[in-house]
Amino acid sequence: MEREPAAAARPDWNVVVTLPERTFREASRLLRRWGRVRRTGFHNVLVMTVEDPRRFLAEFAAALAEAPGLRNFVSHVVPADRAFDFRDPAEFEARAREVALGWLPRLAGRSLLVRVRRRGLKGALSAHAEERALADAVLAALEAAGTPARVDLEDPDCAIQVETVGGRAGMSLWSREERRAFPFLGIA
Structure with a gap:
């Protein structure tokens, strides 16, 4: 069941991350080197704020190339232009x-x-x-x-x-x- 976050609590973000299952702790630990990671009111969905979404994209891809097992903690990572x-x-x-x-x-x-x-x-x-x-x-x-x-x-x-x-x-x-x-x- 979806819960709508309160408008006042709506975070400012520019990256959406979906998780394959309850991997919040691991995904958060992985992602926080690039920016602020926050939970949402939606099942297995995190949001992030990064300084430069395209640079983050390249750096995240490089981290996955070095350690492909990191993909076990995230399903999709989508920076927004x-x-x-x-x-x-x-x-x-x-x-x-x-x-x-x-x-x-x-x-x-x-x-x-x-x-x-x-x-x-x-x-x-x-x-x-x-x-x-x-x-x-x-x-x-x-x-x-x-x-x-x-x-x-x-x-x-x-x-x-x-x-x-x-x-x-x-x-x-x-x-x-x-x-x-x-x-x-x-x-x-």
Whole structure:
């Protein structure tokens, strides 16, 4: 059962970490060298605040390469290039669309995928509906700019990843090469 964190207690984060099971202590010990690690009100989900999400990504990948067994403590580790708070689904949609439209030059003429992992707002925010709405907005903007793109659910050139924890969302745009280099992102 999901518990929604109180708005006042909502942490400021830019990395979401999911755990394979109750490995909070081990995962926290592993991750705290890069930033502040905090529990959430959601089962097996932690959040982190790191200084530079892309640098953290590279350093975390290097740590896993040196000690692959560390992967036993985390399922997915997802840094966010952009993060924002929202009060309701309408604000989420507007803010997510604004971020995604900022990436149009990188998406022009390419294939794309949108993935939303929702934690909280059960019944109010549908991950599938939000994926479709965000993809439609990006595709329409690219078509209007004369640089059409297409959705590819199998092996897209780019993937927009959205992670929500309560009333906060983190978004990143990942290339095919990055997704292959960092499988712990959890995107096909």
